Amino acid sequence: QVQLVESGGGLVQAGGSLRLSCAASGRISNYAMGWFRQAPGKARGIVAGISWRDGTTDYADSVKGRFTISRDNAKNTVYLQMNSLKPEDTAVYYCAADLWGATRSLTNPNEYDYWGQGTQVTVSS
Secondary structure: OOOEEEEOOEEEEOOOOEEEEEEEOOOOOOEEEEEEEEOOOOOOEEEEEEOOOOOOEEEOHHHOOOEEEEEEOOOOEEEEEEOOOOHHHOEEEEEEEEEOOOHHHOOOHHHOOEEOOOEEEEEEO
């Protein structure tokens, strides 16, 4: 079992950048890791995922070219670098972990076993 704690959210102007961090209580080397987000009145959706096996990544079309997911297994931490932020990126961002998760399932929230409490990201226009 692993506990996840997100940090790095906040208020930023459109065009700005933020880096989210997700610190795990245990080793994450065997976990696929994902970032999801949920805006008010909307369903939780994928932002980005990264495999445990070879670091393969997958992104929502809306963030491709602007966001980058990465992982540091030595620090048991996953990051989400967010650049060129837009008001529509405003949401609560959640980190999630999927033990031995399949690369083909990186974007499926139903595959993830553990979730953090979320961190608010607000982008002003």
